[in-house]
Amino acid sequence: MTQPSSTEIEDKHEIEDITSNSLIQELMCNLPGHKNGFIKVKPYDFVFLTDTKSYLKRIREFEVRDDDIWICSFPKCGTTWTQEMIWCLMNNLDFKTANKVDLDERMAFFEETAITDLKYCDFMDDSIEQAANMPSPRIIKTHLPFQMLPDQIRTRDKNPKIIHVYRNSRDVCVSLYHHWKILEGFGGSFDLWAKLFLEGLGGYYCPFWKHVESYYLSRYDNIMFLTYEDMKRDLKGIILDASCFLGCDKYSENEIAQLEQHLSFKNFQNTPTLNKQHHVDNCYKVGFSNQTEGAAFVRKGIVGDWKNYLSHEMSEKFREEDRILCTVTGLVIEDE
Numbered sequence: 001m002t003q004p005s006s007t008e009i010e011d012k013h014e015i016e017d018i019t020s021n022s023l024i025q026e027l028m029c030n031l032p033g034h035k036n037g038f039i040k041v042k043p044y045d046f047v048f049l050t051d052t053k054s055y056l057k058r059i060r061e062f063e064v065r066d067d068d069i070w071i072c073s074f075p076k077c078g079t080t081w082t083q084e085m086i087w088c089l090m091n092n093l094d095f096k097t098a099n100k101v102d103l104d105e106r107m108a109f110f111e112e113t114a115i116t117d118l119k120y121c122d123f124m125d126d127s128i129e130q131a132a133n134m135p136s137p138r139i140i141k142t143h144l145p146f147q148m149l150p151d152q153i154r155t156r157d158k159n160p161k162i163i164h165v166y167r168n169s170r171d172v173c174v175s176l177y178h179h180w181k182i183l184e185g186f187g188g189s190f191d192l193w194a195k196l197f198l199e200g201l202g203g204y205y206c207p208f209w210k211h212v213e214s215y216y217l218s219r220y221d222n223i224m225f226l227t228y229e230d231m232k233r234d235l236k237g238i239i240l241d242a243s244c245f246l247g248c249d250k251y252s253e254n255e256i257a258q259l260e261q262h263l264s265f266k267n268f269q270n271t272p273t274l275n276k277q278h279h280v281d282n283c284y285k286v287g288f289s290n291q292t293e294g295a296a297f298v299r300k301g302i303v304g305d306w307k308n309y310l311s312h313e314m315s316e317k318f319r320e321e322d323r324i325l326c327t328v329t330g331l332v333i334e335d336e
């Protein structure tokens with residue numbers, strides 16, 4: 001039976017301990033790690049690990065720079081794809097370095113340490129410190145919702161560029177399911193996963209819809225909104241728009257075509273600096289994976305894979321949440 005949850009204040013955030021929630025218990029039964037449980041950050045109800053609590057103050061007080069570029073998204077929306085596009089545009093299309101140095105070393109994943117089970121990953125550098133020490137202009141990836149970004153961004157004290165990427169909810173749910181299988185060792189069924197996702201409990205950063213809303217309703221003006229579906233349909237157009245937004249629209253037709261090629265799904269699959277295969281293989285080695293050997297982070301890369309997973313009834317529940325999101329944000333959703 002679900003125990004009543006407790007709340008406390010942690011660095012100005014009201015925190016609800018949701019570890020005893022029955023669905024969270026089901027999630028935890030199907031995970032090798034995260035034994036310290038889960039919390040919700042109120043009043044938005046964003047789910048995080050209990051372990052994330054001790055990082056909240058450092059996240060809020062992080063020193064932002066005006067010339068930062070923050071790439072923000074809910075997980076599995078095409079973040080890595082966007083990161084590589086932005087890094088190449090900002091670095092004179094230096095494909096040689098891009099093919100030599102891992103993307104994770106070329107830019108920081110801001111809160112990575114705060115969402116990692118360090119019991120299984122004790123070699124990890126402190127990601128917040130890594131971001132703090134990067135030379136300008138920094139490109140920083142984060143999956144934090146807008147309300148949980150550093151204070152200096154939310155209060156407009158600093159005015160970095162934000163690039164937000166969105167993907168349709170159903171494909172995100174499927175992609176996140178595979179992510180949690182190969183990188184978190186989730187051993188439950190897809191149906192359980194979809195239920196967790198719909199209830200806003202599909203791992204840290206949920207609920208998806210509130211997360212997307214947090215950026216669309218932020219009224220932050222130095223922000224560019226991208227969608228995975230647009231990138232699939234017209235990558236060249238997105239590259240051109242992004243280069244204007246970044247103030248580096250200096251590339252020739254031929255160079256843009258080379259970048260398009262570099263960003264192709266096939267190239268991502270085959271390039272070790274982009275495909276995170278070492279990370280996937282490491283999770284498999286330490287028993288933190290519930291996937292067969294050789295599973296891939298760069299998995300399918302299509303729009304509409306959800307049709308292979310979701311029942312009509314489940315799909316309708318997603319559609320209902322999508323309808324509300326469209327109404328409040330003006331987003332037009334494509335998922336076929």
Ligand code: PPS
Pocket residue numbers: 073074075076077078079080081171174175176178179263264265266268297298299300301302305
């Ligand atoms: S993460 O872990 O949150 O950073 O994941 P993220 O990078 O946001 O999303 C991973 C999904 O993006 C797909 N992907 C691509 N699609 C098209 N083209 C390219 N180049 C590309 N690179 C990555 C990746 O395959 C994941 O989607 P799924 O549906 O699982 O294939």
